[in-house]
Amino acid sequence: MQELTYLDLDSALDRLDVATDVAEVHGSLTAVACFNGVDGYDIWLGSHFPELQTAIEEGDALARETRQTILDLYNQICTQLANDDFTYTLLMPDDDADLELRTEAMAHWCQGFLLGMRYSGVTDFNQFNGELGEIINDISEISQVTAGELDYSEEEEQSYSELQEYLRVGVMLFNETLNSKQANTTSPDVNQSLH
Numbered sequence: 001m002q003e004l005t006y007l008d009l010d011s012a013l014d015r016l017d018v019a020t021d022v023a024e025v026h027g028s029l030t031a032v033a034c035f036n037g038v039d040g041y042d043i044w045l046g047s048h049f050p051e052l053q054t055a056i057e058e059g060d061a062l063a064r065e066t067r068q069t070i071l072d073l074y075n076q077i078c079t080q081l082a083n084d085d086f087t088y089t090l091l092m093p094d095d096d097a098d099l100e101l102r103t104e105a106m107a108h109w110c111q112g113f114l115l116g117m118r119y120s121g122v123t124d125f126n127q128f129n130g131e132l133g134e135i136i137n138d139i140s141e142i143s144q145v146t147a148g149e150l151d152y153s154e155e156e157e158q159s160y161s162e163l164q165e166y167l168r169v170g171v172m173l174f175n176e177t178l179n180s181k182q183a184n185t186t187s188p189d190v191n192q193s194l195h
Contacts, residue, residue, distance in 0.1 A: 004073045006091050012069040015062050020049065023105035024112035025070070026077075026091035031116025033077045034175040040120070041074045047119035081175045088172055090164055099157055103145060106163065110143035113171075132177055135170040142167070 009022045028048050032040040045053055045067070052070075055063035073091075080088035092105050117125070117136075125136050142163060 003076055004069065004091075006093055009069065009073060009091065012066045016052070016055075016066050018051075021105075021108045021112075023090075023092060023109040024115070026073070027109035027112025027114075028116035028119065029070070029074050029112075030077055030081075030171055031113045032120055033074065033081055034171070034178055035117070035120035035122075037179075038075070038078050041071055043119055044074065044116065045070075048115065081172065086169075086172060088168060090168055090171075092164065099160060102160060106160070106167070107143055107145045109167070110139045113139055114143060132174055135174050138170065139167070 006022055009025065013020050013022065013025070025048070029044055032044040036043055049070075052063050052067055056067055077088070090106075090109055092109070093102050095102075114125070125140065126133075128136050
């Protein structure tokens with residue numbers, strides 16, 4: 001199956017005429033995938049987009065199609081995170097889009113990732129320490145960036161690219177660390193402390 005793009009998801013959401021941001025959706029899906037693996041999609045759907053499920057139950061064919069598109073994206077994220085070849089990428093507007101738009105999308109992606117952590121049962125971001133704590137702190141800081149703060153120079157373009165790569169690698173490290181801890185855990189109580 002061909003990988004879904006930012007425009008694919010944007011088009012699917014536009015058809016439903018919902019005010020849901022593509023980057024935020026991808027960020028929240030990513031966090032839910034890190035915490036819940038392939039079984040997390042329904043957690044995400046019930047938390048982030050309950051009106052989609054309601055529309056499906058009412059027989060809305062467009063809603064059903066959009067649900068499938070987002071499910072395909074979720075499975076794509078899970079596959080990318082499970083691979084050892086570092087194929088995971090953030091779903092962002094193309095590089096030819098205005099830097100202001102891409103900066104806003106990156107902040108929305110980070111906001112979505114934090115939301116996805118909450119959907120997965122994380123109530124205290126401070127429970128993470130070491131590298132995971134640093135990644136969460138940085139994601140939280142980036143989520144606060146507003147596009148108007150930038151002067152859109154070549155240096156800012158380079159900074160954007162570096163931040164995007166940092167987030168990409170950070171997510172893969174976060175996923176690997178989180179899932180190796182869960183795999184090595186036999187006590188249900190320790191598992192509870194991760195969520």
